[in-house]
Amino acid sequence: MTSPTGPTPEVERPWLDAALPTETRIDLLLAEMTLADKVAQTHQVANIDPEADAEQLRAGRISSSLYASGATAGNERDAGVLVGNIDAAQRHAVEGSRLGIPVLFGRDVIHGHRTVCPIPLGLAASFDPALVEEVATVAAREATVDGVAWTFAPMVDLSEEPRWGRVAESLGETPVLSGRLAAALVRGFQGDDPSDPERLAACAKHFAGYGLAAGGRDYDTVSVGENTLRNLHLRPFKHAVDAGVLTLMAAFNDVDGTPMHAHEHLIRGVLKGEWGWDGMVVADWNGVGQLVNQGVATDLREAAALAIRAGVDLDMCGGAYLAHLEELVESGEVELALVDDAVRRVLRVKFRLGLFERPYAARPGAANAPTPATRAVALRAAQAAHVLVKNDGVLPLDGSQPADGSEPPDGNERAAGTAGSVLLSGAFVDEGEALLGTWTLDGRGDDVVSPGAALRERLGDRVTVSDGRFSDVTLQQVRRADTTVLLLGEHPSRSGEAQSVTDIGLPHGQLDVLRAVAGLGKPLVAVVYTGRPLDLGAVLDLADAVVVVWHPGVEAGNALASILLGDVEPHGRLPMTFPLTTGHIPTSTHQRPTGRLIRADVDRREGRYIDALTYPRLPFGHGLSYSTVDYSAPTVSSTSVAPDGSLTLSVTVTNTGARRCRETVQLYVSDPVAEVTRPLVELTDWRLVDLAPGESREVAFDVSAEQFAYAGRDHTFRVDDGEVVLSTGPDSARLQPVSLTVRSTS
Ligand code: BGC
Numbered sequence: 001m002t003s004p005t006g007p008t009p010e011v012e013r014p015w016l017d018a019a020l021p022t023e024t025r026i027d028l029l030l031a032e033m034t035l036a037d038k039v040a041q042t043h044q045v046a047n048i049d050p051e052a053d054a055e056q057l058r059a060g061r062i063s064s065s066l067y068a069s070g071a072t073a074g075n076e077r078d079a080g081v082l083v084g085n086i087d088a089a090q091r092h093a094v095e096g097s098r099l100g101i102p103v104l105f106g107r108d109v110i111h112g113h114r115t116v117c118p119i120p121l122g123l124a125a126s127f128d129p130a131l132v133e134e135v136a137t138v139a140a141r142e143a144t145v146d147g148v149a150w151t152f153a154p155m156v157d158l159s160e161e162p163r164w165g166r167v168a169e170s171l172g173e174t175p176v177l178s179g180r181l182a183a184a185l186v187r188g189f190q191g192d193d194p195s196d197p198e199r200l201a202a203c204a205k206h207f208a209g210y211g212l213a214a215g216g217r218d219y220d221t222v223s224v225g226e227n228t229l230r231n232l233h234l235r236p237f238k239h240a241v242d243a244g245v246l247t248l249m250a251a252f253n254d255v256d257g258t259p260m261h262a263h264e265h266l267i268r269g270v271l272k273g274e275w276g277w278d279g280m281v282v283a284d285w286n287g288v289g290q291l292v293n294q295g296v297a298t299d300l301r302e303a304a305a306l307a308i309r310a311g312v313d314l315d316m317c318g319g320a321y322l323a324h325l326e327e328l329v330e331s332g333e334v335e336l337a338l339v340d341d342a343v344r345r346v347l348r349v350k351f352r353l354g355l356f357e358r359p360y361a362a363r364p365g366a367a368n369a370p371t372p373a374t375r376a377v378a379l380r381a382a383q384a385a386h387v388l389v390k391n392d393g394v395l396p397l398d399g400s401q402p403a404d405g406s407e408p409p410d411g412n413e414r415a416a417g418t419a420g421s422v423l424l425s426g427a428f429v430d431e432g433e434a435l436l437g438t439w440t441l442d443g444r445g446d447d448v449v450s451p452g453a454a455l456r457e458r459l460g461d462r463v464t465v466s467d468g469r470f471s472d473v474t475l476q477q478v479r480r481a482d483t484t485v486l487l488l489g490e491h492p493s494r495s496g497e498a499q500s501v502t503d504i505g506l507p508h509g510q511l512d513v514l515r516a517v518a519g520l521g522k523p524l525v526a527v528v529y530t531g532r533p534l535d536l537g538a539v540l541d542l543a544d545a546v547v548v549v550w551h552p553g554v555e556a557g558n559a560l561a562s563i564l565l566g567d568v569e570p571h572g573r574l575p576m577t578f579p580l581t582t583g584h585i586p587t588s589t590h591q592r593p594t595g596r597l598i599r600a601d602v603d604r605r606e607g608r609y610i611d612a613l614t615y616p617r618l619p620f621g622h623g624l625s626y627s628t629v630d631y632s633a634p635t636v637s638s639t640s641v642a643p644d645g646s647l648t649l650s651v652t653v654t655n656t657g658a659r660r661c662r663e664t665v666q667l668y669v670s671d672p673v674a675e676v677t678r679p680l681v682e683l684t685d686w687r688l689v690d691l692a693p694g695e696s697r698e699v700a701f702d703v704s705a706e707q708f709a710y711a712g713r714d715h716t717f718r719v720d721d722g723e724v725v726l727s728t729g730p731d732s733a734r735l736q737p738v739s740l741t742v743r744s745t746s
Contacts (some may be wrong), residue, residue, distance in 0.1 A: 001656070002339070005138055012100070013324045014028045014057050014429075015028040015029040015101060015356070016356055016553055017591075018356075018357055019620040019709075020428035021677050022348060022351045022352065024428065024450040025351055025356075026344050026347050026348060026351065027738065029099065029101070030344065031341060031348060031610040031646035031689055033099065033100060034095070034344070035096075035298045035326050035329060035339070036061075036342045037066070037099060037328070038339050038340065038360075039321060039322060039325040039326045039341075040059075040060055040061045040063060040322065040659050041063040041101065041343045041346045041347065042063065042308075042314055042321040042322075042325065042339070042342050042343065042346065043062065043063050043064075043314075043315055043321055043322040044062075044063060044064035044066055044106075044282070044314050044315060044316050044317055045062055045064075045065055045066070045317060046063065046065070046066045046067055046215060047065075047066070047067055047068060047584065048065035048068045048086075048089050048105075049089070049279075049414070050085050050088035050089040050091075050092060050726055051059075053089065054092050054096075054512050057089060057092035057093045057096065057097065057103070058092050058093075058098055059097065059254060059478065059732065060093065060097040060098060060101060061322070062093070062103055063101075063103065063104065063314065063346055064103060064104040064105070064106060064314060064346075065086075065103055065104070065105050065106065066106050066107070066285075066307070066316060066317055066613060067087070067106075067107055067441075067624050068086055068105055068107070068147070069086070069107055069146045069147065069148060069441070069442070070085065070086060070146050070147060070539055071086050071145065071147040071360070071362040071363070072145060074284035074305050075343035076360065077639045078362055080220045086105055086146075087147065087360045087362050089103060090102060090103055090105075090359050090360055090361075091247035091258070091360075091391060093359075096360045100467035101347070101350070101432055102350060102355040102356060104149055104201075104349065104350055104353070104355065104392075105148055105149050105150065105361075106148070106149070106150035106151070106152060107141050107143065107146075107148045107149055107151065107152075107246040107284075107321055107441065108151065108152045108199075108439055108441055109140075109143045109148060109152075109153060109441075109442070110133065110140045110151075110153045110155070110169060110438075110439040110440070111123060111135070111139075111413075111437065111439070111440070111553065111557070112138070112139050112142075112378065112440070112445070112553060112554075113138075113139045113142035113143040113146070113148075113155075113283050113368060113378070113438060113442050113443075114142050114368045114369055114370055114373065114442050114443065114444070115138055115139075115370040115371075115374040115378050115447075116378070116437070116440050116442075116448075116554050117138075117139075117377070117378045117381040117382065117552075117553045117554075117593050118381055118437070118445035118550050118551065118552045118553050118560045119137045119154075119168045119169070119247070119387040119438060119439075119492075119531060119550050119551045119553075120154065120155060120168070120169050120170060120171055120531075121159075121167060121168050121169070121170055121171070121172065121531065121550055121575060121576065122381075122382075122385030122437075122502060122549070122550030122551065122552060122572075122674040123135060123171070123181065123381060123384075123385065124170070124171040124172040124177060124178070124181055124575035124576065125384065125386075125387050125471045125548075125550065125572035125573055125575050126381065126384035126572060126625070127177065127572075127573055127575075127664050127688065128384055128688060129181055129183070129184035130184070131189040131377075131380060131381055131384055132181050132184040132185060132188070132190065132379050132381075133184040133185070133187050134380075134381075135185075135188065135189040135377060135378075135381050136153075136184070136185045136186075136187070136188025136189045136202075136382055137189075138188070138374050138377050139151070139188070140188065140189045140191070140198060140199050140200050141368070142199060142368035142374070142442075143365065143442075144198055144199070144200055144361065144363075144524055145361075145363060145366045146368065146370040146442070146507040147361030147362075148200060148361075148362070149200050149201060149353055149355065149361070150200055150201040150246075150247065150353075151189060151201070151202060151203065152203045152205060152249060152282075153185060153202060153203065153205075153239065153340035154170040154171065154181070154185040154186065154202065154204060154205075154509070155170055155171070155204075155206065155240075156170070156178050156179070156182045156203050156204050156205070156236035156237060156240060157170055157205075157206055157209075157210040157251070157645075158170070158172075158174070158175060158211045158232055158233050158236065159172060159173055159211045159381075159576060160173045160211065160574060160576070160577070160586045160587075160588035160590055161211060161216040161356060161534075161585060161586055162214065162218025162498050162532045162533040162534070162576065162578075162579065162585060163214070163215070163217075163501055163502065163504060163582065163585060164211065164213055164532075165218060165219075165220065165494070165495045165496050165497060165498065165499030165500045165501070165531065166210070166211075166496060166497055166499075167211075167495075167531070167532045167533070167576065168439075168492075168496050168531030168532060168550075168551070169438065169439060169494040169496065170211065170506055171236070171575065172575025172576050172620075172740055173318055173576045173588045173589060173590065173620060174575075174589060174603070174682065174683045175232055175235035175575065175682075176682070176683055176684055176685070177231075177234055177575060177686075178235075178236040178239075179235055179236040179238070179239030179240070179602055180239060181237050182204060182239050182240045182243070183235075183239045183240060183242065183243035185718055186202045186225055186240050186244065186245045187243060188203070188256075189201070189202040190202050190245070190246065192197075192576055192704065194246060194352055194353050194354075195352065195353055195354025195357070195358070196633060197358065197363060200353075200487050200586065201246040201247055201349055201352075201353055202210070202240075202245050202246060202247070202284065203245070203246075203247040203248060203249050203321045204236075204237050204241070204245045204247075204248050204249070205251070205284070206231060206250065206251030206252065206253075206260070206284060207237055207248050207249065207250055207260065207266070207267065207271065207281070207446060208233055208237065208250050208251060208255065208260065208266055209222040209224050209229060209233050209236055209255045209260070210251040210252065210253050210425075210555070211220070211233065212224050212253075213253055213255070213364075213489055214259065216358070216500050216585070217500050218286060218497060218498045218499070218500050219252045219253065220253065221253060222253040222254060222255050222256070223256055224255060224256060225256070226715055227257070227273050227676055227711055227713070228393050229266075230711035230715055231676075231678075231710055231711050232536070232590060232718075234270070235704065237271070237403065238275065239706050240588050241271075241275055241277045241279075244350050244574060245279060246279070246280065246352060246353075247279050247280045247282055247349060248259075248277075248279060248280075248282070249270065249282050249283070249284055249316075249406075250263075250267065250281055250282070250283055250286050250310075251284065251287075252287055252290065252293060254294060257292075258296075259291055259294045259296055259311060260287075260619070261283055261284075261287040261288055261290070261291055261303075261307045261308040261452035262296055262297075262303075262307060262309075262310045263304070263310050263314055264311065264389070266312040266340065266396045266437075267281055267310050267311035267312065268309075268310060268311035271432060272311055275612050277436070278345065278348065278439060279298050279345065279348070279349070279488050280313045280314060280345040280346055280349045281311055281312050281313045281314070281345070281349065281607070282306065282312075282313065282314040282316055283306075283312050283314065283315050283318065283361070284316060284317040285316050285317055285318075286306075286316065286318035287312070287316065287318070287322065288300075288303050288304060288312060288315050288316075288318045288320040289303060289318035289319070289320050290303075290318075291303035291306055291307065292599040293326070295516070300319075300323060300324060301317075301320075301322040301323075301324040301327075301328065304320040304321050304323070304324040304325055304328060304334075305328050305333055305334050306326075307321075308321065308325060308328075308334055308339065308342060309334070309338060309443055310339050311342075312342075313341075313342035313343075313345045313346055314342070314346055314722075322526040323451070326629070327541050328378060332545075340693070350367040350577065351428075363369055368488075370447050370568065371464050375554065375555055377557040378534060378553050378554050378555040378736075379550070379558055379562075381529065381553070381555075381558055382549075382552035382555045382556060382558075382559030383550060383559045383562060383563060383570075383571075384571060384572055385550050385552055385559075385572050385646045386547055386548075386549050386552075386559060386560070386563045386570050386572050387547065387548045387549075387572035387573060387574055387622075387623045388545070388546075388547050388570035388572075388623060388624040388625065388626075389536070389546050389547070389548055389569065389574070389623065389624065390540050390543065390544075391541070391543040391544075391545045391546075391624055391702060392545060393544075394483060394523045394524075394525055394544040395545045395547075395564060395566070395626065396563075396564060396565055396566025396626055397422065397483060397564050397566065398565065398566050399526075401659060405601070406427070406612065409492055414468075418557065420462070420481075420482030420483065420595055421462050421463070421464070421480070421482045421483075422455065422459060422462060422463045422464070422466045422482065422483050422484075422485060423463075423464045423466065423477045423478055423480075423481035423484045423485065424451060424452060424455050424463055424464070424479060424481070424485050424487070425465075425468070425470075425474055425477065425478075425484060425485070425486055425487070425517075426468060426485075426487030426488055426513070426527075427450045427451065427453060427468060427485045427487050427488060427489065427491075427510070427529070428450075428468075428487045428489070428529050428556075429465055429466065429467070429487060430443030430449070430451075430452040430453070430465070430467075430468065430488065430664070431445075431450055431451075432444075432446060432447075432448035432629075433445030433446050433448065433451060434491055434492060434551075434620060435450070435493075435529065435551055435553070435554055435556040435557075436448060436490045436492065436527075436551060436554070437460065437496075437531065437551025437552075437553065438492045438493075438495050438499070438551070439496055439497075439506075440497025443509070443553070443554065447554045448553075448554050448556055448557070448629075449554065449555060449557040449558050450556065450557045451487060451527075451556065451557045451560050451561070451729075452465040452557070453557050454556075454557030454558045454561040455485075455557070455560075455561050455564075457561075458561045458565060461597075462483060462738045464477055464637075467600070468487075468596060469518075470509075471567070471700065474513075474517075475516065475517070475520065478517050478520050478522055479520060479522070480738055482523065482525050483523040483524075484517060484522060484523070485525045485527060485564065485569075486513070486517055486523070486524060486525070486526050486527070486543070487527050487529065488506060488513075488514065488526055488527065488528050488529070488539065489506070489507075489510075489527075489528040489529035489530045489534070490507055490529060490530045490531055490534070491507070492551050492646065494507065494531070495531025495532055495551075496531060496532070498530075501532075502535065503533050503582050504532065504581075504582045504585070505534065505535045505570045505582070506534060506538075506539070507536075508707075511538055514526065514538065514539060514542055514543070515538075515743075516645060518543065523544050524542070524543045524544050524545075525543060525544065525545045525564065526539050526545070526546045526547070526548075527547050527560065528546065528548045528549065529547075529548055529549055529550065529552075530548065530550060530551075531550065531551060531624060532576075533574075533576050533577065533579065533618075534578070535578075535579070535580070535581050535582060535617065536548075536578060536617060536618065537581070537617060537742070538578065540617070540732070542553070547560075547564075547570065547576070550574075556659065556665070560640060566626060566659075567575055569626055569659065569660060569661045569662055570623070570624065570625055570626065571623070571661070571662035571663075571664065571688070572623050573621050573622065573623035573664045573666075573731065574618055574620055574623060574731075575620070576588070576620065577589065577618070577619060577620045577623055577732075578617045578618035578619075579614060579615045579616060579617060580612065580613075580614075580616065580678065581617075583609075583612070584612070584616075587614070588620065588682065589620045589679060589680070589682060589732050590679050591679065591680050592677040592679055592680065593677055593678075593680060603657055608666075615733075619731050619732045619733035620683070620728075620731065620732040621664070621666050621683065621730070621731035621732045621733075622731040622732075622733070623730075623731070624655070625657075625659075625661035625663070626659045626661065627655050627656070627657030627658065627659045627660070627661035627693065628655075628656045628657040629653050629654065629655055629656065629657075629661065629663045629691065629730065630653070630654045630656050631652075631653055631665075631728060631730065631736060632651055632652040632653075632654075632690055632736075633649050633651075633736045633738070634649050634650065634651040634726065634727070634728045634736060634737075634738045635651075635738065636648070636649050636701070636703075636726070636738055636740055637649075637650075637742060638648075638740070639699065639739070639740045640740060640741045640742075640743045641740060641741075642742070642744065642745055643703065643704050643705050643719040643720075643744055644705065644706075644741055644745065645704075645705050646702060646703060646704040647671045647703050647707065647740070648700050648701065648702060648703070649667065649700070649701045649703050649726055649738065650698050650699065650701075651665065651701075651728040651736075652696055652697070652698045653665055653689060653691065653696070653697055653699060654694075654695070654697075655691035655692065655693055655694060655695050655698040656694075657693060658693050660690065660691065660692055660693065661690075661691055662675055662688055662689070662690050662691075663688075663726060663730070663746045664686055664687075664688055664689075664730070665686060665687045665688075665692060665699045665730075666683060666685075666686045666688055666728065666729060666730065666731065666732070667683070667684055667685040667686060667701050667703075667727070668671055668681040668682060668683055668684060668726070668727045668728075668729075668732060668735060669681070669682055669684045669707060669708060669724060669726055669727075670724070670725045670727070671708060671710065671720075671723075671724055671725075672722075672724075672725060673720075673722055673723065673724050674710060674712075674720060675712040675713050675718070675720070676710070676711075676712060676713060678710060678746045679723070679730055681727065681735065682733070684703075684707045684726075685701050685703070685707070687699050687701070703726065704738035705719050707711050707725050719742060720742065721741075721742050721743055721744055722741065722742060723738055723739055723740070723742075724739075724741075724742055725737045725738070725739050725740075726739075726740065
């Protein structure tokens with residue numbers, strides 16, 4: 001490739017006129033670009049270095065960078081990644097190159113930047129889009145201080161496969177919850193105007209079907225039909241697209257034989273064509289090059305041709321486009337129009353981010369270490385992620401008065417000094433970094449408030465914090481304490497990318513500890529740190545109370561203390577079904593009816609397992625509070641609705657306990673007769689309702705018949721005439737139905 005290098009001030013840059021429409025600016029810029037310039041805009045490198053890459057930058061040969069972080073300070077390396085001097089690299093591109101096109105700096109900011117919040121699966125347990133949006137807003141503000149202009153989040157792969165390590169990064173198993181939370185994350189990252197210096201571009205990933213990797217093995221093949229893709233797996237992407245997400249990432253997997261990086265039908269056809277989305281598709285790491293490993297391309301050259309035809313616009317770190325696209329266009333094998341389209345989409349992101357107006361990241365005085373305000377968001381997010389899945393009355397511990405004498409945040413009366421003595425023991429007692437969870441490039445273990453530190457602070461000498469190593473001494477401590485809080489579960493290195501497991505049981509040895517402690521017969525609370533649904537059978541049998549807390553982030557300890565002591569009512573709900581055992585995977589709300597209907601009491605005779613029943617250990621949506629809530633039967637404003645009409649569904653919930661609580665009132669839909677088999681139940685809406693003791697509230701859902709739409713045999717969405725069942729309840733297994741009829745008026 002040849003091209004002019006260095007600045008030529010006589011070249012006018014009319015595209016810098018911010019008053020012009022973006023598409024005009026792109027046209028003006030494209031008109032000045034050589035083929036080599038264009039191809040370079042489709043090329044992303046890892047770990048850009050302002051010195052080593054100066055020549056390439058000044059030649060306009062680098063469009064985007066992955067991982068670099070730090071606007072101005074330093075120039076050190078942290079784990080091989082350049083920290084600092086993003087602006088120095090940018091200066092070469094903007095002031096030293098012929099066209100001055102800025103570099104787009106991307107980095108994985110997944111659940112917080114410096115102020116790390118719960119892993120996405122924990123955020124999903126909040127069922128709270130407004131809170132999740134706040135989390136992303138904080139992350140964007142912090143990441144942009146480091147020069148990050150683009151994050152590779154949210155991940156919206158529907159997850160019904162707990163062996164797959166990446167369920168930790170997901171927003172759970174259902175399309176509407178994942179979709180709404182994905183949209184909230186997109187709004188939080190991008191704001192109303194992504195060119196705001198404190199916002200960045202989001203990236204919905206991984207398009208598509210990655211959550212169905214065979215056997216839960218990361219990167220494995222996916223065999224799924226288009227109907228299931230449309231009815232489930234594409235829907236959260238559509239929510240992200242409708243929320244204005246600027247970019248999407250292609251998935252590593254194939255879909256029914258066609259690798260996603262070569263999937264012209266889904267990327268160019270459905271996403272860019274049918275949905276009319278004008279954003280940019282980035283490859284996943286060397287995803288273009290991996291088409292060779294997947295056996296659909298003989299070499300990188302062919303891989304580049306397949307991927308550009310499919311609609312992959314930016315080649316992440318594989319170099320296939322840079323090496324071969326120019327020649328492929330010159331030989332006529334790839335149409336120039338395809339490259340032009342990819343470049344237009346890359347440039348559109350850069351214009352929308354305002355990089356041409358504001359290429360440099362440095363914001364004098366801006367800092368991004370956790371502050372009381374950002375910690376407050378992280379604390380609320382961590383509290384909302386705590387899912388109380390069992391309580392025989394041992395919780396709350398009802399510990400001390402607030403240190404400052406203030407009212408507890410949710411208004412509950414705190415009983416003084418009734419907790420007695422508490423032993424805190426187990427795997428994560430004094431951990432820092434381990435509680436941040438997977439995919440935290442910028443979080444620091446030192447910023448984490450550990451469970452030990454938080455409980456010592458709250459309970460003083462009424463808590464004994466053991467060192468986490470189990471021994472006879474631990475058993476003595478259990479005997480002496482009134483209540484034992486045992487921390488169990490997975491280290492984050494057992495969840496996340498390329499961290500799949502064959503067994504979703506507790507890590508080795510933990511069950512023995514649990515049995516030994518439970519054998520003493522003292523009140524026992526099990527707290528489970530995890531990146532995935534685990535087989536909690538023995539934990540639920542042996543402990544008096546069980547709280548699933550995922551990996552909660554920097555406020556881990558404070559969140560746990562506030563929940564255990566009852567300052568805050570637990571209100572998280574499970575965003576994924578917990579199967580009975582590994583052998584029961586997949587178990588999810590996606591179960592569709594078969595010819596032999598499933599009934600838990602007779603399922604041995606109906607084609608299921610001969611050695612076990614098939615109901616979930618913990619159903620989707622499950623979660624308790626310290627109070628109890630009764631549900632009335634739901635009623636509807638009309639039992640018949642037009643396909644384009646709507647109605648109101650009402651249900652009355654009553655707090656029948658003695659404490660305030662936050663109830664997640666859930667609404668599910670089922671379609672008994674459709675053109676294709678439909679899920680037995682699907683979450684379609686929910687409300688978070690705060691209830692004082694004894695309080696009753698009528699909760700009204702506006703239900704549009706569009707919520708009953710599904711992709712039929714021709715894959716287009718339709719609303720059929722006929723019966724639809726709406727059900728309400730506290731989780732997917734405790735529902736009360738109301739039936740209605742969709743009826744076309746004509
Ligand atoms: C992952 C992506 C991630 C990318 C860049 C890949 O291995 O699949 O989710 O964004 O690396 O870090």
